[in-house]
Amino acid sequence: MRILVIEDEQKVSALIKRGLISERYAVDVAADGIDGLELAEAYPYDLMILDLMIPRLTGAEVLQRVRRKNAFLPVLVLTARDTIDDKVKLFELGADDYLTKPFAFAELLMRVKALLRRGPVNRSSTLRVGELELDRLTQQVRRAGKRIDLTAKEYALLEYFMQNEERVLSRNMIIEHVWDQSFDGITNIVDVYVRHLRSKVDDGNLFKMIRTVRGTGYTIRSGNET
Amino acid sequence: MKRNSLRSRVTTFYVGMLAVALLVSSAAVYFGVRAFLTKSLEQMLSNTAHNIVTDYLVPLDQKGEPWLVAEMSESYPAGYSDPFVRVSQGPRILYQSGDMRDPFVSTSKLHLPSEQKWFNTFHRETAASGQRIVLYTLPYYAPNGSVIFVETGATIEPIRHVLRSLLLILLLTTPTILVVAAIGGYLLMSRPLRPVVVLTEQAERVGRKELGERLPIIPTGDELERLSLALNRMIDRLEAALDHNHRFSADASHELRTPLTIIRGELESLIQLPLPTTVMEGIGSALEESNRMAKIVHSLMTISRLDCGGEQIELVPVDLVEITGVTLEHMSLLAEEKHISLHFKAQQPTYVTGDPMRLKQIVVNLVDNAIKYTPEEGSVSVFVRAEGDQAVIIVADTGIGIPAAALPLVFDRFYRTDQARSRESGGIGLGLSIVKAICGVHGGAASVESIEGRGATFRVELPLLSSSAMEVEQLRSATYIGLASNHTQTFSGAQK
Numbered sequence: 001m002r003i004l005v006i007e008d009e010q011k012v013s014a015l016i017k018r019g020l021i022s023e024r025y026a027v028d029v030a031a032d033g034i035d036g037l038e039l040a041e042a043y044p045y046d047l048m049i050l051d052l053m054i055p056r057l058t059g060a061e062v063l064q065r066v067r068r069k070n071a072f073l074p075v076l077v078l079t080a081r082d083t084i085d086d087k088v089k090l091f092e093l094g095a096d097d098y099l100t101k102p103f104a105f106a107e108l109l110m111r112v113k114a115l116l117r118r119g120p121v122n123r124s125s126t127l128r129v130g131e132l133e134l135d136r137l138t139q140q141v142r143r144a145g146k147r148i149d150l151t152a153k154e155y156a157l158l159e160y161f162m163q164n165e166e167r168v169l170s171r172n173m174i175i176e177h178v179w180d181q182s183f184d185g186i187t188n189i190v191d192v193y194v195r196h197l198r199s200k201v202d203d204g205n206l207f208k209m210i211r212t213v214r215g216t217g218y219t220i221r222s223g224n225e226t
Numbered sequence: 227m228k229r230n231s232l233r234s235r236v237t238t239f240y241v242g243m244l245a246v247a248l249l250v251s252s253a254a255v256y257f258g259v260r261a262f263l264t265k266s267l268e269q270m271l272s273n274t275a276h277n278i279v280t281d282y283l284v285p286l287d288q289k290g291e292p293w294l295v296a297e298m299s300e301s302y303p304a305g306y307s308d309p310f311v312r313v314s315q316g317p318r319i320l321y322q323s324g325d326m327r328d329p330f331v332s333t334s335k336l337h338l339p340s341e342q343k344w345f346n347t348f349h350r351e352t353a354a355s356g357q358r359i360v361l362y363t364l365p366y367y368a369p370n371g372s373v374i375f376v377e378t379g380a381t382i383e384p385i386r387h388v389l390r391s392l393l394l395i396l397l398l399t400t401p402t403i404l405v406v407a408a409i410g411g412y413l414l415m416s417r418p419l420r421p422v423v424v425l426t427e428q429a430e431r432v433g434r435k436e437l438g439e440r441l442p443i444i445p446t447g448d449e450l451e452r453l454s455l456a457l458n459r460m461i462d463r464l465e466a467a468l469d470h471n472h473r474f475s476a477d478a479s480h481e482l483r484t485p486l487t488i489i490r491g492e493l494e495s496l497i498q499l500p501l502p503t504t505v506m507e508g509i510g511s512a513l514e515e516s517n518r519m520a521k522i523v524h525s526l527m528t529i530s531r532l533d534c535g536g537e538q539i540e541l542v543p544v545d546l547v548e549i550t551g552v553t554l555e556h557m558s559l560l561a562e563e564k565h566i567s568l569h570f571k572a573q574q575p576t577y578v579t580g581d582p583m584r585l586k587q588i589v590v591n592l593v594d595n596a597i598k599y600t601p602e603e604g605s606v607s608v609f610v611r612a613e614g615d616q617a618v619i620i621v622a623d624t625g626i627g628i629p630a631a632a633l634p635l636v637f638d639r640f641y642r643t644d645q646a647r648s649r650e651s652g653g654i655g656l657g658l659s660i661v662k663a664i665c666g667v668h669g670g671a672a673s674v675e676s677i678e679g680r681g682a683t684f685r686v687e688l689p690l691l692s693s694s695a696m697e698v699e700q701l702r703s704a705t706y707i708g709l710a711s712n713h714t715q716t717f718s719g720a721q722k
Contacts, residue, residue: 179556215509
């Protein structure tokens with residue numbers, strides 16, 4: 001899998017490159033619109049990560065020109081503004097997804113993976129993480145066969161965790177997924193719900209599945225490897 | 227009539243000036259007429275006296291006294307004479323024209339001239355019948371050495387009468403003129419002042435929401451046109467300054483995002499490495515702070531966009547009761563954590579026009595704030611209702627409240643009533659500013675009341691959607707699927 005990163009801020013592109021390489025992707029970096037466009041036309045990339053504020057050509061222009069030649073290249077746009085207007089315009093121009101700076105790398109990685117997979121994540125009716133089992137049809141959750149009663153929000157939270165097993169989910173990602181953007185301002189809502197969920201899932205078990213990743217967010221682990 | 231309006235001040239000044247002018251000219255007329263009439267009377271008296279001397283006294287020696295009496299009684303008949311005439315030698319009266327009639331003036335009892343100072347002068351006496359009389363005494367020194375006095379006199383009653391009439395006329399006309407001038411002037415002033423009224427009304431409108439509007443230019447070419455032009459230039463400068471300010475905070479938060487991305491990315495990649503716990507602690511803490519900073523930048527940008535109208539908000543009919551109910555449900559666990567009972571009361575759907583996300587954010591921020599500042603076992607109550615043409619959201623808590631001095635400041639950016647306490651609870655001090663900004667773009671207002679130690683009550687007013695319930699339902703059925711109609715709920719404790 002080969003990814004093109006068009007980003008003028010050298011440190012940002014270096015970070016993205018380093019992170020993606022460690023996830024075993026091949027990464028090319030272009031620092032401006034013209035270079036980026038040339039690269040995009042020269043090689044068959046699987047994904048393009050595009051900053052909107054770049055020199056020589058704007059991100060929007062690059063996006064437009066790329067789309068004219070290649071309608072199927074997934075494009076993830078990085079933007080420093082997040083007004084509704086901008087978002088609508090981005091999708092009109094042909095962006096597949098966008099990420100507002102500053103972002104957690106975990107989030108970037110998730111979106112990259114989602115775009116590369118280009119299909120429904122895991123639509124099977126049962127999600128499994130280790131001994132934890134979630135049935136989407138009956139909305140029942142069991143750990144090692146023992147039923148766990150969850151409220152609607154706790155269920156949604158756990159489903160999101162289990163869909164992204166072993167991946168770190170930032171509080172922002174969780175809020176946008178389980179609540180909506182209007183809850184942006186209050187950080188502790190995620191902590192409170194995760195705490196409740198954790199007590200229901202992990203209490204009485206030796207292995208704690210739901211983990212806190214300091215400064216970043218939460219993740220769920222199966223415990224199979226340990 | 228406003229006491230301190232320019233119009234009444236100008237009118238008062240000009241009527242005052244007119245009054246002074248009228249008083250001066252009236253006084254001049256009055257005293258001028260009086261002087262003229264007195265002078266004429268005196269002239270007549272002195273002429274008569276001199277005529278008598280030349281006509282009757284000079285030939286007296288040759289013609290004798292009987293002639294004098296006969297001649298004079300013909301020229302100045304007794305009882306009719308005006309002026310009164312008397313010729314006397316020492317105590318002996320040679321001829322006297324007697325009392326005047328029409329009007330009756332008793333002159334017979336006037337003193338005979340004796341004192342030197344009266345000679346050749348006019349003096350006044352009061353007749354026995356009460357009138358004032360002017361007398362002129364002319365001594366005639368006969369060739370035989372004797373002194374004969376000729377006295378002429380007239381009542382000044384006619385003059386007084388004329389003067390009284392004149393005074394009456396002046397006293398009546400002056401106030402009449404002044405009143406007419408005041409009314410006329412006041413009415414007349416409304417025309418040149420009309421543009422000022424227009425300017426004032428328009429100036430009141432400018433800046434209510436945005437500085438987009440301008441004052442009307444009054445093409446009169448006078449000071450008012452220059453004033454309106456100058457005011458418009460001032461608004462231009464204000465707008466430029468505000469624009470600059472807004473653009474600055476938008477640009478600043480925008481520029482902060484890239485370094486924040488880098489800091490975060492670097493820390494995130496560091497935290498993957500096997501490092502000693504103390505180092506991990508430090509990196510984790512730095513990450514948390516960078517997250518908070520990102521949140522502040524995000525909130526600041528939200529506020530500045532809302533404030534400068536840069537954000538196009540969605541405008542759809544929204545049932546405040548519905549979104550409040552849903553939001554509270556999502557937040558119920560926050561209250562439960564602190565054993566705070568969360569109540570929601572609303573009778574019927576209450577519609578406003580707005581952006582559902584933003585309106586929800588109002589509820590989220592207010593309720594979060596209420597829970598944060600309410601100690602355990604307290605309660606938070608939320609009401610949604612229509613009051614007149616306003617939809618009202620009320621969030622009341624039984625928390626620590628806000629000191630009276632801080633009440634006007636709670637909606638200010640970064641304002642905290644208690645620095646240490648709220649930082650501990652993770653706030654960034656922008657939640658209420660966002661509430662205010664959202665209210666602003668929706669044409670509403672936010673306010674707060676509080677008794678310190680007893681709790682605070684936040685109140686948000688938004689313009690109620692005036693269309694009938696039916697129309698709203700039709701509009702909604704296209705976009706939403708209705709939710710449960712029973713909106714009186716208590717969340718706390720339900721899930722234990």
